[in-house]
Amino acid sequence: MDRHDPSVARTAQRRARAADARIAANPTADTETPTQKLDRLVQTSVAPAFANLSPIALGLALSDWAWHLAASPGRQMELAALAAQLAADTARLRDGSEDASLPHDDARFRDAAWSHWPFSQWRTAFRNAEAFWHEAAQVPGVSTHHTAMVDFFARQYIDMLTPANQLLANPVVLNKTLQSGGQNLARGFMNWLADTTRVPTAEDVANQGRFVVGGNVAVTPGKVVYRNHLVELIRYAPQTDKVRPEPVFIVPSWIMKFYILDLSPHNSMARYLVEQGHTVYMLSWRNPDESDRDLSMDDYLELGLLEAMRAARHDAGDMPLHAMGYCLGGTLMAMAAAALSAPGGVEGYHDVPAPLTLTLLAAQVDFSEPGELGLFIDEAQVNLLDHMTRGQGFLSGKQMAGSFQFLHSRDLVWTRHMRNYLMGEREQDNDLMAWNADTTRLPARMHHEYLVALYLNNALANGRSRVAGKPVSLNDLRMPVFLVGTERDHVSPWRSVYKLHLLCDVEITFALTSGGHNAGIISEPGHPRRRFRLGTRPERGEWHNADEWLQAAKTVEGSWWPAWNGWLDAHSSAPVKAKPIPASRALCDAPGEYVMQRYVE
DSSP: TTTTTTHHHHHHHHHHHHHHHHHHHHHTTTTTHHHHHHHHHHHHHHHGGGGEEEEEHHHHHHHHHHHHHHHHHHHHHHHHHHEEEEEEHHHOOOOOOOOOSOOOOGGGGOOOGSTTTTTTHHHHHHHHHHHHHHHOEEEEEOOOHHHHHHHHHHOOOOHHHOGGGGGGGOHHHHHHHHHTTTTTHHHHHHHHHHHHHHHHHHHHHHTTTTTBBBBSSOOOOOEEEEESSSSEEEEOOOSSSSOOOSOOOEOOOTTSGGGSSOOGGGGHHHHHHHTTTTOOEEEEEOOOOOOGGOHHHIIIIIIIIIIHHHHHHHTTTTTEEEEEEEEEHHHHHHHHHHHHHTTTTTOOOTTOOOOOEEEEESSSSOOOOOGGGGOOOSSSHHHHHHHHHHSSSSOOOHHHHHHHHHHHHHIIIIIIHHIIIIIIOOOOOHHHHHHHOOOOEEEEHHHHHIIIIIISTTTTTTTTTTEEEEEOOOOGOOSSSEEEEEESSSOOOOHHTTTTHHHHOOOOEEEESSSSSTTTSSOTOOOTOEEEEEHHHHHTOOOHHHHHHHHSSSEEHHHHHHHHHHHHTSSSSOEEOOOOGGGGGGSSTTSSSSSOOOOOO
């Protein structure tokens, strides 16, 4: 079809208007009609029974799969034959042996006790059930999204029924029960009773346990040098005699507390950068309340990011910035960097030039393949989330944490269930776990806008995102980019992160690190069993897809931080004498006030 055909242009315009209407049509609690309020009350009352997921979205996926399967007798025959074969294979294994073709990387079955019959047979039956339902979800004609949903929810149901979760089917639990005389079950019952009857209080929220913000986490010395309603800007004190003149400006995601990048002293990225001779500015997002319900994506871009960039440049003597963004903070930083690089810059921010370099950590700019998180993001689910946030003015940290737990329910729900209630053991927390439990909220309007614009409409990759009312194209980027993906990322899959190569022609150095969305980034030098791959595409260089890049890139043992630090040094000026933070600019000590905001949920 001719792309210059007027009908093609009209179709594109209609789609664009429909996409914009998705954002504009979302009413607030003050403007919704009585019938809209009725819809909200009905849907939000049903949602808890489905773990705050849309039963409509799940029903549509199941019906799509069921109708196509019903119309495919050949596929039914294939699945019946597979079921019979797997059942026969399971029945044969009575001597502790197991089919070598089955995966053996499941931590739930690593204990040697699982190799003895009948536990070995139950383990094999479970693995065969997993294999069958994964295959059963693949029915020709079913949409890709619905296939992924059926596969995912079937896996959740099977994980719930695994023998590892059952008292009488788990040999490790049985051995523990015999050895302790049942004391593990008594402790487990008390753990369950404490967890199910506890009502969160303000005292619980204030009690941070072993890891205290400003006490033993988020302790890198510094000052808050700027604050507005949405952000605080932290400047860390120099720890070397000389520093690079160009500061590093860090934007964490607004769905997390910033101190994942300043955890304990031994694994703090902020401290590491300062010790390498960089001046570091860190953004700390406000934890919103009901009064912030109408904060928008534009507010987060302008009042949040651009105002903080202006403040950092002013504080640093108008030096250019090395900009870095993590997760959605990286997405926001990429939007701002592209807008600042475009001819004319950003209206109202002509005193804020484009960054000198751009570093994006586990940050997507193309959301066409968002990984398992995309299972929870479609029109039906966004509609339910809108109903939930409209009434309270925000998406609570508890609600958001529940979604991420559901993504990894095997480790975050069922394995903990077995350890806490069957083994009678409490997991020893660490700094990363404590940070993960310190949740934050999202304003209702901004939450709706970023889900619709980025996930449903993929507006940034399609050139339809706006900054200060002006369209943004990532092809306007002019600075070198250091891009980081992690191998086991369920939030920002590395192949999705890699797609930045398609959207701009600048030099991109791509690092693929071991670990997941958090642990792969917090990978300090000296951390055992860390590795990464590294490769650079020159400006306007030849395109290689992600799999080709993976085959060509060499593995390097250790942390990726030194490679990034070397890259920053290569794009910086010669070191100059370090200066202390002027007392006149300090509003308070790091880590600031906004990171301390917590709510009873």
